[in-house]
Each structure stands twice: as structure tokens, then as C-alpha cells.
Amino acid sequence: MPKRSGRAPASRALAAVAAVLTLTLSVAFSSTASADELEDRKAAIEAEKEKVHQDYEYLGEDIAETVAKLNVYKGQLPAAQQQLADAEARVDSAAGKVSALNERVALAQETHETITAQIEKDREDIAATEKAIGQIASQAYKNGGVPSTLSLMFGAKGADSLSDSLGMAEQALKGQNAAVEKLSEQNANNVNSEARLVAVADEINKLKAQAEEALMAEQSARDSAAAEKQKVDDLVAQTSAMNQELEAQKPQLQAQMATLEKESAQVTADIAEKQRVLLEEYRKREQARIDAENRAAAEEAARNNRPAPPAAAVPQPSNPSSFGLRYPVNGAPVSSGFGWRATPAGSIDFLGNGGYLHSGIDFAPSCGTPVHAPAAGHVWRADQGGGEMIGTGNRIVLNHGVVEGNALATNYYHLNSFAVSSGQWVNQGQLIGYVGSTGNSTGCHLHFETVLNGDLVDPMRLL
Known part of the structure; x- marks a missing residue:
């Protein structure tokens, strides 16, 4: 959870607002959502609110819930946008299918009309052909039938008469055969056309169905797209109202953050000053020790008529892990780590810092969990943080002194109660207090800080 920092103290309100209050409107469930969707949304908001409580300690319940809703809506935005895009794509696809089917129906109907016209023409042609065959048969009957070749020869009155008779007979036969053949062909075409007409009519019925x-599917897709659009519109209004609510509280939050910033800087400065004195005293002692050792070495060399050895210097600070810190609570997960967290682009940054520093780490055990000293030291503070640090609740500050050139202090906030008092010496692992949720806190947790040589550092470097 955000805490105090040298650059930009992490008041929880600043952390919450800077990190999540984006001005970009998101998507959530609309008022027309189903009961299951509304229950899912409620559960998601409650889960997110718990996370907000863990991440942003100095945040009131109402603001935490608003921030949680914004986070949930923001998380739902990609899926909701995709659902809307899919619905719109289904509309386009359905509309395209309807259009294509309508074109096919129109083409099939045109084919149906063409075939119907062809059948009608074929019927007229068949009727004309049958009439012609009837005329040929009638003429032959009147003439006693088509004469044989022999009768034509005997009845002829000369060569020319015979020739004419044969020609007429041949033409009559050809005309009759051609008419019969044409009638057969026209009947076959008509049967084929009738079959095609049935097939086309069947296709038209199927295409119409x-x-x-497709038209019903298109309407369903349009209804779905309209519902998704309604969700977007509803959320736009909801998110706008939330942003207005948070903006209305901006002056109050700004005043609170300014106070916390000042208080945080003062406490860190107090610890830094005490550590500066400790380090100065340590260096003086070390310098006196080294000087004494150098003088003794020089005197020893003079007594033995040897050149004096090079003068030793005060050693540089060693690795701070030499303090050997243990975890202050056993088996508790770290719910929030240490470090600078940039403000997302487009969000409201109330103090203009571009982000905040979470200046410690948070452990999330249950209330009443014992807290133990991670290393031996003196209790600098064991108080309620009244006046100077209202947001910390019950707090303890342990001074672990100077080890190999490094000065270390550890801070514990929001305790339920103390097991030590100011000025007391504690050993590593000794009980010093119990986890709580005092001060400006919305859930049981322990905020743990390490101040090394006057600076807040990541406790994980030392544990």
C-alpha cells in the first residue's frame, strides 16, 4: 500500500486517484443486464474493493467502492467492445446474406418467368405443328392417300407428267416426316422445360425460406447489437457520474494529501536526523579506534627499527544485509510491494507528481497476528501517531543502531495494540505488537518500512 516517500509521499488517496481514476470512459453491465450478470458484477466489484483496500490504505470506504467500480468497468471494456464489434459484424453478415438470397430469389424468379414463356411458346409451336400434320393427313385422305410409285407411272401421261407426280409425292412425304420429327423434338423440349420449371419453383421456395x-437472424443480430450499444451508453453515463463525484471530492483529498505529505516528510526527516547523529558518532569512534591502532603500529615499528606501516582508514559500510532481519510476521503474504508507481496516462494526478512511491511493503495477515522484532534494537516510538501521523494508527519505530557503517530503523503501522513501550530494548524475535487496522486503514494489515542511512529503502533487500 502507498506510504510516505521522500519524492512524493504515497498517501492512499493520492495512490488510488493517481493510479486508477482514468478519464477514459469504459464499458460495464447495463441496467438491462440479466440477474446473473448483475450478481457477477457485484461480486467482481466486491473483490476489486478488497484489492483497492490492500493497495490504497488512506482511502475512505465510499471512494474505495467508486474506484473499485471504475477498475471493474475498465477491466470489462475490452470484452464489451469486442462483443459490440462481434454483434455489429453479425449484423453486416446477416444483412449481406439477406441481400444475396434476395438476389438469388430474383434471379430464380426471372428464370421461372423465362421458362414459363418458353413453355408457352413451345405449346403454341406444338399446336401449329400438329395443325400442319393434320392438314397433310387431310390432303392425303382427299387424294386417296399418297399413291404408290407404280400407280404414278401408269397414271402418268408422258414423262413430264410422271416426273411431276413423283416430285409431289416426295415432297408430301418429306413434309410429313419433317413435321412429325419437329413435333417429337418440341414435345421433348416441352417436357424438359416443365421439369426445369418444377426445379426452379422448388429452388424459389427454398430460397425464400x-x-x-436470414432476415430473422439479421433482426436478432440488430437487437443484440442494440443491447450491447445500450450497455455502452449506460456505462458512459455511470462513469461520467463517478468522475464528477470524485472531482467534487478533489479539494478535500488535496488538503488531506498535503497534510500527509508534510507529516510523512517530517517523520522520515526525524529518523534521518537521528541516524545522522548515530552515524557521526560511529564514524568518530571508528576513527579514534583506527587512529589508536595506527599510532600503536607506528610505535611498534619504531621500537623494532622498522618502517612504519601504511595508516589504516575507517572501512566503508558493508552490505546492509548484515543486520540479519527476519520477517516481522510469520507466513503472511506480501499484499503490496515497494517502489515508484507511475500514474497511467490520462488519469487525474492531484499533486502533479506523475505517480507515487509505495515506501514500504504490506503484509496481509488477520487482525491480532503477532508482530516480532526482525532484529534487536531500541524502541524509539510506540504510540498512536496522534497529531503528527494521523494516518498510521498505532505505530512502532525500532532503532537497530549502526552495524558495519549502516544505520537502520524499521517502522510498523496500523497495529491493533503494543507489547513494548518507548525506550525499551528488544531482542530479535521478541513480540512487539499485534496486527490491526487502526488509523486511516480499511482492512487488517501491517505496513512495514525500513529506513537505511536516512532513506526509505525496499525492505525485501534486507529481509
């Missing part, structure tokens, strides 16, 4: 289904 498909077109009706």
Missing part, C-alpha cells in the same frame, strides 16, 4: 430465416 432461407431468406426469411
Whole structure:
């Protein structure tokens, strides 16, 4: 959870607002959502609110819930946008299918009309052909039938008469055969056309049924897209109202953050000053020790008529892990780590710092969990943080002194109660207090800080 920092103290309100209050409108469930969707949204908001409580300690319940809703809505935005895009794509696809089917129906109807016209023409042609065959048969009957070749020869009155008779007979036969052949062909075409007409009519019926289904699908897709659009519109209004609510509280939050910033800087400065004195005293002692050792070495060399050895210097600070810190609570997970966290682009940054520093780490055990000294030291503070640090609740500050050139202090906030008092010496592992949720806190947790040589550092470097 955000805490105090040298650059930009992490008041929880600043952390919450800077990190999550984006001005970009998101998507959530609309008022027309189903009961299951509303229950899912409620559960998601409650889970997110717990996370907000863990991440942003100095945040009131109402603001935490608003921030949680914004986070949930923001998380739902990609899926909701995709659902809307999919719905719109289904509308386009359905509309395209309806259009294509309508074109096919129109083409099939045109084919149906063409075939119907062809059948009508074929019927007229068949009727004309049958009439011609009837005329040929009638003429032959009147003439006693088509004469044989022999009768034509005997009845002829000369060569020319015979020739004419044969020609007429041949033409009559050819005309009759051609008419019969044409009639057969026209009947075959008519049968084929009738079959095609049945097939086309069947296709038209199927296409019309498909077109009706496609039209219903298109309407369903349009209804779905309209519902998704309604969700977006509803959320736009909801998110706008939330942003207005948070903006209305901006002056109050700004005043609170300014106070916390000042208080945080003062406490860190107090610890830094005490550590500066400790380090100065340590260096003086070390310098006196080294000087004494150098003088003794020089005197020893003079007594033995040897050159004096090079003068030793005060050693540089060693690795701070030499303090050997243990975890202050056993088996508790770290719910929030240490470090600078940038403000997302487009968000409201109330103090203009571009982000905040979470200046410690948070452990999330249950209330009443014992807290133990991670290393031996003196209790600098064991108080309620009244006046100077209202947001910390019950707090303890342990001074672990100077070890190999490094000065270390550890801070414990929001304790339920103390097991030590100011000025007391504690050993490593000794009980010093119990986890709580005092001060400006919305859930049981322990905020643990390490101040090394006057600076807040990541406790994980030392544990």
C-alpha cells in the first residue's frame, strides 16, 4: 500500500486517484443486464474493493467502492467492445446474406418467368405443328392417300407428267416426316422445360425460406447489437457520474494529501536526523579506534627499527544485509510491494507528481497476528501517531543502531495494540505488537518500512 516517500509521499488517496481514476470512459453491465450478470458484477466489484483496500490504505470506504467500480468497468471494456464489434459484424453478415438470397430469389424468379414463356411458346409451336400434320393427313385422305410409285407411272401421261407426280409425292412425304420429327423434338423440349420449371419453383421456395430465416437472424443480430450499444451508453453515463463525484471530492483529498505529505516528510526527516547523529558518532569512534591502532603500529615499528606501516582508514559500510532481519510476521503474504508507481496516462494526478512511491511493503495477515522484532534494537516510538501521523494508527519505530557503517530503523503501522513501550530494548524475535487496522486503514494489515542511512529503502533487500 502507498506510504510516505521522500519524492512524493504515497498517501492512499493520492495512490488510488493517481493510479486508477482514468478519464477514459469504459464499458460495464447495463441496467438491462440479466440477474446473473448483475450478481457477477457485484461480486467482481466486491473483490476489486478488497484489492483497492490492500493497495490504497488512506482511502475512505465510499471512494474505495467508486474506484473499485471504475477498475471493474475498465477491466470489462475490452470484452464489451469486442462483443459490440462481434454483434455489429453479425449484423453486416446477416444483412449481406439477406441481400444475396434476395438476389438469388430474383434471379430464380426471372428464370421461372423465362421458362414459363418458353413453355408457352413451345405449346403454341406444338399446336401449329400438329395443325400442319393434320392438314397433310387431310390432303392425303382427299387424294386417296399418297399413291404408290407404280400407280404414278401408269397414271402418268408422258414423262413430264410422271416426273411431276413423283416430285409431289416426295415432297408430301418429306413434309410429313419433317413435321412429325419437329413435333417429337418440341414435345421433348416441352417436357424438359416443365421439369426445369418444377426445379426452379422448388429452388424459389427454398430460397425464400432461407431468406426469411436470414432476415430473422439479421433482426436478432440488430437487437443484440442494440443491447450491447445500450450497455455502452449506460456505462458512459455511470462513469461520467463517478468522475464528477470524485472531482467534487478533489479539494478535500488535496488538503488531506498535503497534510500527509508534510507529516510523512517530517517523520522520515526525524529518523534521518537521528541516524545522522548515530552515524557521526560511529564514524568518530571508528576513527579514534583506527587512529589508536595506527599510532600503536607506528610505535611498534619504531621500537623494532622498522618502517612504519601504511595508516589504516575507517572501512566503508558493508552490505546492509548484515543486520540479519527476519520477517516481522510469520507466513503472511506480501499484499503490496515497494517502489515508484507511475500514474497511467490520462488519469487525474492531484499533486502533479506523475505517480507515487509505495515506501514500504504490506503484509496481509488477520487482525491480532503477532508482530516480532526482525532484529534487536531500541524502541524509539510506540504510540498512536496522534497529531503528527494521523494516518498510521498505532505505530512502532525500532532503532537497530549502526552495524558495519549502516544505520537502520524499521517502522510498523496500523497495529491493533503494543507489547513494548518507548525506550525499551528488544531482542530479535521478541513480540512487539499485534496486527490491526487502526488509523486511516480499511482492512487488517501491517505496513512495514525500513529506513537505511536516512532513506526509505525496499525492505525485501534486507529481509
